[in-house]
Amino acid sequence: MTIGFGSLASCVTTNRTLPTAPAHAITQQGVKPARIDAHGHTVRGLTPDKAISLMDKAGISHMVLMARGRNDALTTKIYKQDPQRILPFVSTMYPGWHRQDWRVLSRTERKLSTGIFKGVGEVMLRYYGIPSKNEPVINVPADSSFIKKLSDIAVNYNVVMTVHMEPEAEAIRSLENLLDYNKKLKLVWAHCGTVARVGLKTIGHADIGAIMDRHPNLYTDIAGVQPRSVVPSGGLRRPPITDSDGNLFPRFKKLLERHSDRVLFGLDTPWMECWAEKPFKRWTEWADKVVSQVEDTGAAERIMHKNAKRLFNI
Ligand SMILES: [Zn+2]
Numbered sequence: 375m376t377i378g379f380g381s382l383a384s385c386v387t388t389n390r391t392l393p394t395a396p397a398h399a400i401t402q403q404g405v406k407p408a409r410i411d412a413h414g415h416t417v418r419g420l421t422p423d424k425a426i427s428l429m430d431k432a433g434i435s436h437m438v439l440m441a442r443g444r445n446d447a448l449t450t451k452i453y454k455q456d457p458q459r460i461l462p463f464v465s466t467m468y469p470g471w472h473r474q475d476w477r478v479l480s481r482t483e484r485k486l487s488t489g490i491f492k493g494v495g496e497v498m499l500r501y502y503g504i505p506s507k508n509e510p511v512i513n514v515p516a517d518s519s520f521i522k523k524l525s526d527i528a529v530n531y532n533v534v535m536t537v538h539m540e541p542e543a544e545a546i547r548s549l550e551n552l553l554d555y556n557k558k559l560k561l562v563w564a565h566c567g568t569v570a571r572v573g574l575k576t577i578g579h580a581d582i583g584a585i586m587d588r589h590p591n592l593y594t595d596i597a598g599v600q601p602r603s604v605v606p607s608g609g610l611r612r613p614p615i616t617d618s619d620g621n622l623f624p625r626f627k628k629l630l631e632r633h634s635d636r637v638l639f640g641l642d643t644p645w646m647e648c649w650a651e652k653p654f655k656r657w658t659e660w661a662d663k664v665v666s667q668v669e670d671t672g673a674a675e676r677i678m679h680k681n682a683k684r685l686f687n688i
Contacts, residue, residue, distance in 0.1 A: 396662045398678040408675070409434045409658065410682035413536065413564055413597035413640025415496075416441040416448050416465075420649055422455035429459065432654040435679065436688065440495045440536065441465035442644055446485065453490060461686055463493040463536065466524075472498060472512045474520040479527065486531040492686050494528055495536030495562075497521070500545040502570050504610065515544075517551035525556040534685055536562040536595075541569050541580030553589040560685055562593040562638065566626060568612050579613075583629045586636060593685065594633075596664060596677070597640030604660050608653035609645035620663040627667060634673035638682050639665070 398408050411429075414437045429437055439449045440463040453460040464485045470478040485491055499516050503509035514521060516539070528535045539545050553561065567582030586592045601614035615626040622630065630637055641657050643649055665674035682688070 396666060396674065398662075398665070398675040408679045409639055409661075410461075410679045410686075410688070411437040411597075411640050412461075412562065412638035412682050412685075413496075413595050413642050414439050415642070415644040415648075416445055416452065417644065417646050417649065418443065418445065418448075419646055420448065420452070422452045424649060425452050426456055426459070428649060428651065428654045431651055432658040434654075434658065435459060436461055436682070436686075438463055438493065438536070438640070438686075440467065440493075442467050444468045444470075450490065457490075461492040461688075462490055463495050463534075464491050466494055466497045469510075472510060472514065474514060474518065476520065476523075479520070479523055482524070483527055483531075486527065486533060491531075491533060493534035493536060494524065495534075496564065497524070497535060497537040499537050499539040499549070500542060501538055502540060502572055507610075516548040517555065518548075521552060522555055525552060525559045525561075528560075529556060529558045532687075534560045534562060536564055538564055540573055540577070541567055541582075542573075542577055546580060546585065550585065550589065553592055557591055559591055560593070561591060562595055562685075564595050564640070564642070565598055565612055566594050566596060566615055566629060566637075568599055568615065571613055574613060579625070581625075583632050586633050593636045593638060593681070594629075595638040595640040596630075596661060597638075598642030600657050600660050605653045605656045607647060608650075608657065609643075609648040616660070616664060620660050622664060622667050630665070630668045630673065630677065631670065634668055634670060634676050635681060637677045638685070639678045 411434050416439045436459050438461045441449045446465050449462045453462045464482050498512045499514050501512040503511045567580035569577045598612050599615045601618045603618040616622050665677045
């Protein structure tokens, strides 16, 4: 099957020119990028050409796009430029979602019925907001009738739901209720169970691996958890899962080893400053190094693209 790679001819070279490519970037036909970014964001000002060219430069074959704000039109425009490689999500990142206005659910159903969207997100369940960015504090319980209904819609259309949730005890309880309520739901709780910096002392990171043990329909990603030192200009990041040299902290190494079949690669690009060559390249290199530390040799390929292929039916 060549689906998804046909339009990548421009960045395909032979083994001779790229002898040190990581295992997940090597295919029988030569060296091709086999990285699927499961956590990208459409931001105002982004153009289809810019999105596709940065994907090419960083060796990313496919990318999820979740609009910040009510901007599915731009996500759709980028998708139309290269439908084989863009995985568009129906955006849930605007106030109607945060105040649980049920009209957004019927709007979502209408959009999913077009057949082009592969998911919904990033659903902000618990979010502290960034004061300097003038963002709201968000609290939408995962087991509310509103989110349960969204999960039913997602299952009905066989799409993925990606959520952002600071790991407060009450939020985790509600998430587990949702996962029990809807066992067919494919849910990605982004960011490896990390807590935003402001909650580091009071809450701490969640043991997401233990929660994944209990819920086979729960996934996570390594998006937004790169150390700031990798590229200081790349936009706000959460507490990292590695040191500044890219060495995984033990608890996250354990998570990736235990659940390499349900961890996804992702950059997390919610600010315009993320959409530049430097962050794309350096974060991708960082991710390559992260997955190379997982003992099981197949894990790198699973995290970088195989899990996403399965999840998104690519
Ligand atoms: Zn995000």
